[in-house]
Amino acid sequence: MAAGAQGSGGVASPRVAQPSADSDLEARTSAVAATLRCPVCQGESIQDSPSELAQQMRAIVRDRLKAGESPEEVKAYFASRYGEWILLEPKMTGLNIVLYVVPVVLVIGGLVMVSLLVRKWTRPQVGDKG
């Protein structure tokens, strides 16, 4: 019969208003929530989504940050439950590196190709005189 196991209960500690600490926690919560994908939305973060699940996930982010976890630890918790899918910005490890490298390679390749074509098109034709 271990009902009501939540909270320390008992001693009533006086609550002192700490607006600066609260706003700092809110800012840190928003920053972490903005990096986590909402599982029931299309391409939205849990910070942007008004869904009930997103709100509940934001509450967990807030609680974990308040308990002293770092933003990385909070993100790692969600990744351990939902997989890396939950991270809007994938970690730069393993196969994920391809996601970061391919666009750069494509842009460089495209620039090289365009410059080669431009040089070819602007080269004076053999038959041209003056």
Place this chain on the structure above:
Amino acid sequence: MNWKRSALALLAAAPLIALFAYGFTRNPAEIPSPLPGREAPQFTLAVLTPGEGRMARTPGDTIRLRDLAGKVVVVNFWASWCLPCRTEHAALSEAATYYADRPAQFIGVLYNDEPSAGMRWISEMGGMTYPSVTDIESRTAIDYGLYGVPETFIIDPAGRVAYKHLGPITAGVLRRVIDSVLVTMAPSDTALQLKDS
């Protein structure tokens, strides 16, 4: 040469076409779960509805996953507003009755729903043979990486997630997975009982 250009364009487009083709084979709504094979997240949740027979629990008591070590635990997340939950209800209730004499425990977890709505739903459906618990603020649901209902987790006697099922589960899947977990358990009586199934 024209054919050279065509071949080059085809070569350049091939990886993109292959990527799109692969994309069509995937369900974008399906999130791969990292939980199967890992230790199941612990929970302590208050009983909402009792269930029946050997699986029954007293409403108001709590069910702790830790206390169920040594059993196969079927955790089904459901809600009264969830239509597919109606589809799977009979399969779950019948399976819970079928496995009542085995080392197994079925638990329903009410997800983002009013307890009164959940209780009404159960009576509308003609009862639920296993207990259901409430999950305040969906803490346990999020711990299990839930993103919709119904979702069902089958936890082995060692406390590891053996299987995760998205959407309505069927009697066939329940029997196949639970039996395969039960046969890995040592007692010969369990294995003997399974031979006739």
